[in-house]
Amino acid sequence: xSRDLVIKDLHISVQGKPIxxxxxxxxxxxxxxxxxxxxxxxKSTLANGLMxxxxxxxxxxxxxxxxxxxxxxxxxxxxxxxxxxxFQYPTAIPGVSLANFLRLAVSAVRAKExxxxxxxxxxxxxxxxxxxxxxxxxxxxxxxxxxxxLNDGFSGxxxxxxEILQLAMLEPQIAILDxxxxxxxxxxxxxxxxxxxxxxxxELGVLIITxxxxxxxxxxxxxxxxxxxxxxxxxxxxxxxxxxxxxxxDPIREKYGIIEA
Amino acid sequence: xxxxxxxxxxxxxxxxxxxxxxxxxxxPTFKSRKGLDxxxxxxxxxxxxxxxxxxxxxxxxxxIFKQKPMTKWGGDLSQLDFDDxxxxxKASDRSERSWDDVPDDIKKTFDRLGIPEAERKFLAGxxxxxxxxxxxxxxxxxxxxxxxxxxxxxxxxxxxxxxxKKYFGTIxxxxxxxxxxxxxxxxxxxxxxxxxxxxxVEYPLQAYFRINSENMGQFERTLIIADEGSQVxxxxxxxxxxxxxxxLHSAVVEIVCMKGSRVRYTTIQNWANNVYNLVTKRAFxxxxxxxxxxxxxxxxxxxxxxxxxxxxxxxxxxxxxxxAFASKGQHQDAGAKVYHCAPHxxxxxxxxxxxxxxxxxxxxxxxxxxxGAKGCKSHVVCDALILDKDxxxxxxxxxxxxxxxxxxxxxxxxxxxxxxxxxYLMSRGLSEEExxxxxxxxxxxxxxxxxxxxxxxxxxxxxxxxxxxxxx
Numbered sequence: 001x002s003r004d005l006v007i008k009d010l011h012i013s014v015q016g017k018p019i020x021x022x023x024x025x026x027x028x029x030x031x032x033x034x035x036x037x038x039x040x041x042x043k044s045t046l047a048n049g050l051m052x053x054x055x056x057x058x059x060x061x062x063x064x065x066x067x068x069x070x071x072x073x074x075x076x077x078x079x080x081x082x083x084x085x086x087f088q089y090p091t092a093i094p095g096v097s098l099a100n101f102l103r104l105a106v107s108a109v110r111a112k113e114x115x116x117x118x119x120x121x122x123x124x125x126x127x128x129x130x131x132x133x134x135x136x137x138x139x140x141x142x143x144x145x146x147x148x149x150l151n152d153g154f155s156g157x158x159x160x161x162x163e164i165l166q167l168a169m170l171e172p173q174i175a176i177l178d179x180x181x182x183x184x185x186x187x188x189x190x191x192x193x194x195x196x197x198x199x200x201x202x203e204l205g206v207l208i209i210t211x212x213x214x215x216x217x218x219x220x221x222x223x224x225x226x227x228x229x230x231x232x233x234x235x236x237x238x239x240x241x242x243x244x245x246x247x248x249x250d251p252i253r254e255k256y257g258i259i260e261a
Numbered sequence: 262x263x264x265x266x267x268x269x270x271x272x273x274x275x276x277x278x279x280x281x282x283x284x285x286x287x288x289p290t291f292k293s294r295k296g297l298d299x300x301x302x303x304x305x306x307x308x309x310x311x312x313x314x315x316x317x318x319x320x321x322x323x324x325i326f327k328q329k330p331m332t333k334w335g336g337d338l339s340q341l342d343f344d345d346x347x348x349x350x351k352a353s354d355r356s357e358r359s360w361d362d363v364p365d366d367i368k369k370t371f372d373r374l375g376i377p378e379a380e381r382k383f384l385a386g387x388x389x390x391x392x393x394x395x396x397x398x399x400x401x402x403x404x405x406x407x408x409x410x411x412x413x414x415x416x417x418x419x420x421x422x423x424x425x426k427k428y429f430g431t432i433x434x435x436x437x438x439x440x441x442x443x444x445x446x447x448x449x450x451x452x453x454x455x456x457x458x459x460x461x462v463e464y465p466l467q468a469y470f471r472i473n474s475e476n477m478g479q480f481e482r483t484l485i486i487a488d489e490g491s492q493v494x495x496x497x498x499x500x501x502x503x504x505x506x507x508x509l510h511s512a513v514v515e516i517v518c519m520k521g522s523r524v525r526y527t528t529i530q531n532w533a534n535n536v537y538n539l540v541t542k543r544a545f546x547x548x549x550x551x552x553x554x555x556x557x558x559x560x561x562x563x564x565x566x567x568x569x570x571x572x573x574x575x576x577x578x579x580x581x582x583x584x585a586f587a588s589k590g591q592h593q594d595a596g597a598k599v600y601h602c603a604p605h606x607x608x609x610x611x612x613x614x615x616x617x618x619x620x621x622x623x624x625x626x627x628x629x630x631x632x633g634a635k636g637c638k639s640h641v642v643c644d645a646l647i648l649d650k651d652x653x654x655x656x657x658x659x660x661x662x663x664x665x666x667x668x669x670x671x672x673x674x675x676x677x678x679x680x681x682x683x684x685y686l687m688s689r690g691l692s693e694e695e696x697x698x699x700x701x702x703x704x705x706x707x708x709x710x711x712x713x714x715x716x717x718x719x720x721x722x723x724x725x726x727x728x729x730x731x732x733x
Binding site: 051052053054055074075076078079080084085087090091093094095096101104105106108109149150166170 | 679680681682684685686687688689690691692693695696699700702703704705706707
């Protein structure tokens with residue numbers, strides 16, 4: 001079965017205001033796409049809408065993943081199909097350790113239908129610990145990290161690394177990285193970028209949503225798209241990032257007659 | 262007088278609608294008539310063969326109780342009918358209730374909680390030959406070697422009358438409040454603990470080991486005396502629902518923490534939802550002593566409970582950590598009181614409440630610093646988590662400070678389970694219910710991590726059960 005993510009003529013609004021206005025994009029397993037756009041172009045709206053955030057209203061369009069339209073599915077069912085969103089602003093869950101959370105999440109995502117819920121389907125502790133330790137080692141994350149409360153008091157860089165660790169553990173087919181580089185200094189971007197690049201392979205399709213091309217130095221996309229006013233206005237390859245690096249978004253805005261919001 | 266006849270369920274005051282009502286045939290060897298008067302108390306004293314001073318104490322308390330007006334603050338007590346209660350029931354034997362009589366949903370709850378077989382039978386009131394009895398006797402033997410007394414209070418009154426007399430009612434006098442007076446008049450059961458100077462009890466003393474000794478009575482009276490430099494952790498209750506045939510539970514717990522001692526008293530209670538749980542708990546902490554209350558309240562119809570610590574001498578410390586979970590039809594009026602009666606005393610109150618399905622939780626707190634009690638510190642944190650729009654949370658903090666040189670901090674937070682938190686967890690594959698449960702479990706983690714391991718595990722499972730079906 002195809003695990004591609006196919007977005008067709010998608011329209012999303014937030015509190016009645018249209019943000020995504022007819023977006024088409026296909027991300028195949030094994031491909032890396034970068035979706036670049038200035039502030040206010042709709043990048044985070046797309047990310048949240050794809051994952052099923054209740055505050056983002058889907059007005060029309062289709063999002064086909066694993067052969068079905070996922071727009072009616074709850075976020076957890078999208079996750080179980082193999083969709084993953086690395087959040088721009090991961091939420092803190094005080095009192096819940098990263099390890100306990102991940103064990104439940106991994107168990108939920110790997111559980112087969114009709115396999116019970118909650119504690120009944122938890123993967124064995126030893127097995128989980130071994131796997132977690134392995135992945136943390138691979139990503140250069142300290143063991144103590146697992147015992148900390150999820151995102152609670154984490155620095156910006158730690159939050160993003162925790163997101164990447166979740167990505168590694170949940171093993172999705174399609175991962176959306178929403179401004180994973182935002183708020184990070186150059187060193188932190190390198191660490192996160194290198195971590196993500198380790199996870200890339202033929203099984204994983206990635207949609208990197210970003211304002212700046214910096215993260216892309218570590219995760220080279222094969223496809224680059226420019227998002228402007230809720231639509232993809234240009235698609236191409238690496239040369240597009242070069243152009244944005246050199247000239248910024250103004251020439252594109254001018255070309256499509258879009259006045260800065 | 263209908264003392265020893267077999268009564269029907271209704272006559273025993275067990276409501277048929279009562280969620281956990283057992284249809285059983287426990288034959289009381291003695292049951293006082295409904296309602297309370299001096300004759301009932303005298304009968305009780307006769308049967309218990311109590312010393313005269315206790316009889317006088319009870320009668321005096323009863324007179325005080327009669328004079329007290331119905332408590333008007335806290336929760337709604339208007340439905341509580343003192344004339345419709347049996348104040349003393351002495352059951353002959355629990356073994357007449359058979360495991361087969363236990364309703365399936367309760368068995369299922371035990372299953373889900375993972376409660377060991379033997380313990381289940383005890384909790385369901387089945388089986389007199391509980392394995393833990395052996396465990397208890399072993400523990401008592403061990404404790405005996407180090408001079409620790411751990412008995413039910415009735416037995417202690419017989420075996421250590423002087424020790425009991427010396428402290429009984431000194432921390433919570435009968436006149437303290439309406440329910441302390443009632444308990445003082447009709448108390449039965451509860452625990453008596455004495456720890457000699459310098460002795461540190463290594464493991465928690467658990468009330469539920471004492472199963473054949475009227476442990477789960479409605480008017481328990483517990484007295485703990487920690488002598489100088491001693492240390493003890495007492496644990497009462499359990500997370501499994503507690504099935505009471507009576508609708509009023511009114512306990513009194515008195516604790517004496519002598520110089521340099523350290524006492525922790527942990528309660529996890531999950532009363533059936535018909536029960537008025539009105540409990541007075543108080544500790545006196547002397548020089549450099551430390552008293553810790555860890556108090557978890559689930560279930561009941563109304564709980565009014567405010568564990569308190571009186572810091573009587575310099576260096577004393579009082580810590581109170583309480584959690585209340587109020588669900589449909591429940592009011593948890595819980596909190597804490599600290600009295601800084603001496604200089605350089607420290608207190609910390611952490612209160613967490615969860616309200617769900619129209620449940621109501623209130624924090625009622627009192628911080629008092631006496632005049633001249635210089636250099637005291639008190640830190641109060643109240644966190645309320647409200648799970649839906651039908652539920653309610655209130656805070657009633659009182660701070661009375663008679664001394665300028667003092668440092669009091671009070672923080673209160675009310676939060677709802679955030680949409681962002683739910684979305685975040687659901688985006689990782691958790692169902693809405695799993696996500697809410699996880700957030701709630703995280704919220705009460707500060708209490709849970711203070712619990713002995715087996716209680717912590719049960720507590721988390723219990724929250725999970727409470728949360729089941731809560732998301733629609």
